[in-house]
Amino acid sequence: MMTIKRVGIIGAGKVGIVLAGLALNAGYEVRISGSGSVEKIGLTIKTLVPGAIASENKDVVANSDIIILAIPLSRYKNIDPVLLKNKLVIDATNYWWETDGIREEVLAPDSTSSEQVQAYFKFSTIVKTFNHMGYHNLQEETHPKNDPRRKALFVTGDNQEAVTTVAEFVDTMGFDQVIHHDLADGIMTEPGSPLFGASLNYEDLKQIIDHFDQTEFGKKVAASKIKPA
Amino acid sequence: MVDINKLEFGIETFGDIVANEDGSVKSAAESIRQIIHEGEIADQYGINVIGVGEHHRPDYSVSSPETVLAAIASVTKNIKLATAVTVLSSDDPVRVYERFATLDGLSNGRAQVMLGRGSFTESFPLFGYDLTDYDDLFNEKLELYKQLQTEKDVTWSGKFRAPLKNQEVYPKTENGELETYIGIGGSPESIIRAARFGYKVILAIIGGQADRFKPYIDLYHQAAKKFNMPEYPIAVHSHGFISDNGNEAIEVAFRNIKANFDRIGLTRGWAPMSREQFDGETKNGSFYVGDPETVAQRIARTIDLLNLGRFDLVYGAGNQTVTQREHMIELFGTKVIPRVKEILTEKEAVK
Numbered sequence: 001m002m003t004i005k006r007v008g009i010i011g012a013g014k015v016g017i018v019l020a021g022l023a024l025n026a027g028y029e030v031r032i033s034g035s036g037s038v039e040k041i042g043l044t045i046k047t048l049v050p051g052a053i054a055s056e057n058k059d060v061v062a063n064s065d066i067i068i069l070a071i072p073l074s075r076y077k078n079i080d081p082v083l084l085k086n087k088l089v090i091d092a093t094n095y096w097w098e099t100d101g102i103r104e105e106v107l108a109p110d111s112t113s114s115e116q117v118q119a120y121f122k123f124s125t126i127v128k129t130f131n132h133m134g135y136h137n138l139q140e141e142t143h144p145k146n147d148p149r150r151k152a153l154f155v156t157g158d159n160q161e162a163v164t165t166v167a168e169f170v171d172t173m174g175f176d177q178v179i180h181h182d183l184a185d186g187i188m189t190e191p192g193s194p195l196f197g198a199s200l201n202y203e204d205l206k207q208i209i210d211h212f213d214q215t216e217f218g219k220k221v222a223a224s225k226i227k228p229a
Numbered sequence: 230m231v232d233i234n235k236l237e238f239g240i241e242t243f244g245d246i247v248a249n250e251d252g253s254v255k256s257a258a259e260s261i262r263q264i265i266h267e268g269e270i271a272d273q274y275g276i277n278v279i280g281v282g283e284h285h286r287p288d289y290s291v292s293s294p295e296t297v298l299a300a301i302a303s304v305t306k307n308i309k310l311a312t313a314v315t316v317l318s319s320d321d322p323v324r325v326y327e328r329f330a331t332l333d334g335l336s337n338g339r340a341q342v343m344l345g346r347g348s349f350t351e352s353f354p355l356f357g358y359d360l361t362d363y364d365d366l367f368n369e370k371l372e373l374y375k376q377l378q379t380e381k382d383v384t385w386s387g388k389f390r391a392p393l394k395n396q397e398v399y400p401k402t403e404n405g406e407l408e409t410y411i412g413i414g415g416s417p418e419s420i421i422r423a424a425r426f427g428y429k430v431i432l433a434i435i436g437g438q439a440d441r442f443k444p445y446i447d448l449y450h451q452a453a454k455k456f457n458m459p460e461y462p463i464a465v466h467s468h469g470f471i472s473d474n475g476n477e478a479i480e481v482a483f484r485n486i487k488a489n490f491d492r493i494g495l496t497r498g499w500a501p502m503s504r505e506q507f508d509g510e511t512k513n514g515s516f517y518v519g520d521p522e523t524v525a526q527r528i529a530r531t532i533d534l535l536n537l538g539r540f541d542l543v544y545g546a547g548n549q550t551v552t553q554r555e556h557m558i559e560l561f562g563t564k565v566i567p568r569v570k571e572i573l574t575e576k577e578a579v580k
Binding site: 013014017040041043044046047048074086092096099101134136137139140190191192193194195196197198 | 350361363415416417418421436438444445446447448451452455475480494497498499500501503506
């Protein structure tokens, strides 16, 4: 399993800033980029997450052991897939109609959003997490291991080793993990799921994941062609 | 340091449909008339501002806030008349300016504009705009609005509206400028934009602890310095409900705020609000719920922590009854506001 020391975040919005803060607190070296120049986000980074290094995408990627995608889903194609070649990438995005537009115009109907992100970044390894808990809960509810107040995040991906690495990373960021090994299972935490926006402990999160097919959303997913039908 | 003499307090409503005592709901028309009466009550209790939202949905009664505010103006004397917010992205800045300048005239200078991108997006398809232009629309229209605010002739061109060449916009206001805030949900980009344009800022803190906004307020001041723009005290709005009995307040708020949140969540895909989540927001987060003392203590803490110039309480979420809504406004005006000032005066004396 690879050792992570340097964390790169693509996206300097609400989620990107929160995750940068958590990574700094956890002792990582953090680089972060916005959609424009370094100058454009410089003041934001200096004020909100002092210690993080404002960079451009290419410098974030070149100098980080793990990359977090924290951008609106509709913008992932603005990033050159070659840039992320051979990188371990956390997909923290969600399909969100109010910023992304009509689903059919953004995503193919027969696969999940993370699978499509993976298909686009075909030279990278994608693991999905950090997408289903509200950003202010992420910011406020980090706790050390074994703390009874600790919350959990769902971590899923096709590559076993990558999932293990990301789960370990999530642990250091202050959350328990419910782990699956299928990127398509990311649908279980997308908007519409009882997990989206919820802040749950390990047992409660696992309970819903284990009985996903019995949830209203699970039934809807099963009725459509989207895996895991 | 908080200037207690200049501190302002407001109430805001998004125009939620009012309930009858038996749980049935009133019509949108009845709800609108109720809001006008509430504006009158708020004015009598010395509340500084009433803000009325703009929505284009079946669960809210107000899509034309200026019209409602004009009616409130006719039955009030001192209260400022604000929107919460005007969705500038899908409106015409010239028309916005004209409507508010008119409101300002008929209310003897009490109009206040609160501009936003809108957290709801129904107005985009309704008025023929594309959601993918969300950012560009707001930027462009804000630029035009900024020019209109000078009340001089305007020459302007952009992507989303016909150009203007040496055009004057009427009526002119008596004070020469409309007081304008930008309503912000907390994205760093929005805060920097407001500072760059030199606008006042009202932060919507609708979830989580107010504490996490402290660095964002620093960001506003840093940005204002960088762009050599004025630095105004920040305003905040959050949801709340006040009742004589704390437990009763919590039960009424839970039922209504949860119903409101869950209904919106159905279209936005978020999970229903749990009791744990509600209790967390009420205890340490952004819901100001309880008896007057509890709410006053929590508001005072937020004002002190964030060094605010104004605190607005969003009232009437969900389908609350006339009695619940009116009594809340009374308690806010007669008990909470004086008590907040008292607490802050004591705090300042210790500093």
